[in-house]
Amino acid sequence: MAPLPISSIRVGKIEDVQELIKSKPNKVPERFIRDANERGGLVSLKTHLHQPIPVIDLSKLSKPHTNDDFVFEILKLSQACEDWGFFQVINHGLEVDVVDDIEKVAKEFFEMPLEEKQKYPMEPGTVQGYGQAFIFSEDQKLDWCNMFALGVYPPSIRNPKLWPSKPARFSESLKGYSKEISKLCKRLLTYIAISLGLKKETFEEMFGEAVQAVRMNYYPPCSSPDLVLGLSPHSDGSALTVLQQSKDSCVGLQILKDNTWVSVLPLPNALVINIGDTVEVLTNGKYKSVEHRAVTNRERERLTIVTFYAPNYEVEIEPMGELVDDETNPCKYRSYNHGDYSYHYISNKLQGKKSLDFAKILN
Ligand SMILES: COC(=O)C(/C=C/C1=C(C)CCCC1(C)C)=C/O[C@H]1C=C(C)C(=O)O1
Ligand SMILES: O=C(O)CCC(=O)C(=O)O
Ligand SMILES: [Fe+2]
Numbered sequence: 394m395a396p397l398p399i400s401s402i403r404v405g406k407i408e409d410v411q412e413l414i415k416s417k418p419n420k421v422p423e424r425f426i427r428d429a430n431e432r433g434g435l436v437s438l439k440t441h442l443h444q445p446i447p448v449i450d451l452s453k454l455s456k457p458h459t460n461d462d463f464v465f466e467i468l469k470l471s472q473a474c475e476d477w478g479f480f481q482v483i484n485h486g487l488e489v490d491v492v493d494d495i496e497k498v499a500k501e502f503f504e505m506p507l508e509e510k511q512k513y514p515m516e517p518g519t520v521q522g523y524g525q526a527f528i529f530s531e532d533q534k535l536d537w538c539n540m541f542a543l544g545v546y547p548p549s550i551r552n553p554k555l556w557p558s559k560p561a562r563f564s565e566s567l568k569g570y571s572k573e574i575s576k577l578c579k580r581l582l583t584y585i586a587i588s589l590g591l592k593k594e595t596f597e598e599m600f601g602e603a604v605q606a607v608r609m610n611y612y613p614p615c616s617s618p619d620l621v622l623g624l625s626p627h628s629d630g631s632a633l634t635v636l637q638q639s640k641d642s643c644v645g646l647q648i649l650k651d652n653t654w655v656s657v658l659p660l661p662n663a664l665v666i667n668i669g670d671t672v673e674v675l676t677n678g679k680y681k682s683v684e685h686r687a688v689t690n691r692e693r694e695r696l697t698i699v700t701f702y703a704p705n706y707e708v709e710i711e712p713m714g715e716l717v718d719d720e721t722n723p724c725k726y727r728s729y730n731h732g733d734y735s736y737h738y739i740s741n742k743l744q745g746k747k748s749l750d751f752a753k754i755l756n
Contacts, residue, residue: 394736404517432621446657447469468588481663482577482581482663487573494570498560499609502559502560517529522552529742536625541611545571545607574700578702581633600708601705604702607701609699610687612695623645623688628685635699639697645697669682673749676712676713678712709729709731711728711729737751
């Protein structure tokens with residue numbers, strides 16, 4: 394994937410949010426204040442308060458007690474992917490140490506002095522390093538978030554200059570964590586294939602050597618959470634995304650369901666999984682890549698560790714024949730190269746589901 398022509402991008406001063414709050418400003422700077430129609434505070438909790446996102450118990454799929462257990466959980470998974478595009482997984486099999494360790498090193502990274510973190514800068518127009526991604530103009534609003542993102546697999550997408558030497562265990566922890574998340578994604582994709590009535594190896598065979606990237610999002614507390622957003626509304630460009638929320642995390646992730654922002658209540662020891670744009674296209678829209686965003690909290694910080702799992706850049710993506718029917722379910726997306734989609738995704742600001750216009754067939 395070619396880099397963007399960064400010299401032409403002027404983004405103005407991007408204030409570091411952690412540093413900003415140290416100076417205890419009496420007002421949130423203008424560049425973080427959202428227009429009234431997109432503010433974090435305007436949330437109706439009414440509609441879905443009693444309908445939390447589905448929870449899938451992976452132990453029922455890997456070691457089912459009965460065939461009924463397996464079928465029931467697969468049906469739940471299929472409903473979750475169709476109706477919500479999001480679900481939480483419990484009994485996912487990741488070692489507690491691996492999960493704890495990545496959270497610890499991520500925390501230690503964000504707690505380092507700014508000069509240390511700035512040794513790994515995210516240059517305008519790029520998505521790896523420390524800073525804010527997806528900013529392309531001086532007047533674009535900023536998210537109330539500091540972000541550190543790295544490409545992990547295949548190793549050829551790693552930029553070694555951006556892998557921090559401190560905390561000392563950072564690189565080792567990230568590699569160990571990513572290996573486990575890769576196994577989890579492969580497993581989830583086999584269950585997703587089964588839920589669609591496909592051969593279980595379908596996605597692994599199609600994806601080749603998968604692309605995997607991690608983004609660590611640190612949301613400091615904000616004195617006026619109603620005025621800002623932690624992360625702008627977007628859908629993920631990946632096939633699957635795995636989100637780990639720090640222990641005793643407050644609510645922050647919200648997903649758009651039936652035009653209402655619904656908060657995802659963190660469950661202890663669970664991981665949040667969402668369907669990305671790639672699976673939406675492959676399933677011809679049956680499984681949805683749902684728009685989501687993050688809001689902030691007046692008193693509490695929040696840390697999330699997010700893995701994007703996607704096909705190799707060489708792979709051609711198009712709705713799978715089994716999910717298209719010219720009469721009843723015509724093809725909704727054109728075919729495209731995943732590397733081109735990744736380039737398109739990172740060349741535009743986060744704006745709901747707009748990235749997918751790249752592939753939509755308009756009638
Ligand atoms: C800040 O980064 C992102 O939000 C992001 C980027 C991921 C990537 C890297 C950090 C390095 C390697 C390439 C890649 C674009 C995957 C989001 O990732 C989404 C967007 C696409 C496309 C995807 O596959 O995941
Ligand atoms: O931090 C969160 O809750 C959301 C993160 C997210 O959506 C992302 O990083 O793509
Ligand atoms: Fe996301």
